[in-house]
Amino acid sequence: MNHAILGNLQDVFNLLPNLSTPSSTDGEEGHNNDLARAMSVKTNDQLMAIYVSSLIRAIIAFHDLIDNKIKNRQDQAEEKEKEEKERAEKEKKANGASSDKDGSSEKGKEDSSKEKKKGDKE
Numbered sequence: 001m002n003h004a005i006l007g008n009l010q011d012v013f014n015l016l017p018n019l020s021t022p023s024s025t026d027g028e029e030g031h032n033n034d035l036a037r038a039m040s041v042k043t044n045d046q047l048m049a050i051y052v053s054s055l056i057r058a059i060i061a062f063h064d065l066i067d068n069k070i071k072n073r074q075d076q077a078e079e080k081e082k083e084e085k086e087r088a089e090k091e092k093k094a095n096g097a098s099s100d101k102d103g104s105s106e107k108g109k110e111d112s113s114k115e116k117k118k119g120d121k122e
Contacts, residue, residue: 013043
């Protein structure tokens with residue numbers, strides 16, 4: 001909440017008349033107490049409304065903070081999975097390329113061994 005607004009609210013409440021003092025006239029004492037009670041009730045109701053609204057605002061902000069934290073964790077998990085998939089694909093490509101090279105060299109060995117056998121038979 002803005003500190004300037006809180007300062008103004010304190011000034012307003014400090015400027016309210018002190019209604020709890022007894023009046024000098026006996027006939028108006030009951031009226032003064034009724035007015036003091038009404039002002040106290042009204043002030044308390046207004047302060048309660050301010051308090052409840054501040055509490056609700058804080059709860060909503062806390063809820064949004066928790067939602068944001070959960071979303072960030074999910075995004076990080078998805079990002080990590082994506083990186084792992086990309087890494088696995090790169091490894092497969094690298095392994096596939098090396099196995100192709102190995103496969104061609106094995107074919108060459110097989111061909112040369114077949115030729116040797118043919119040469120031995122002749």
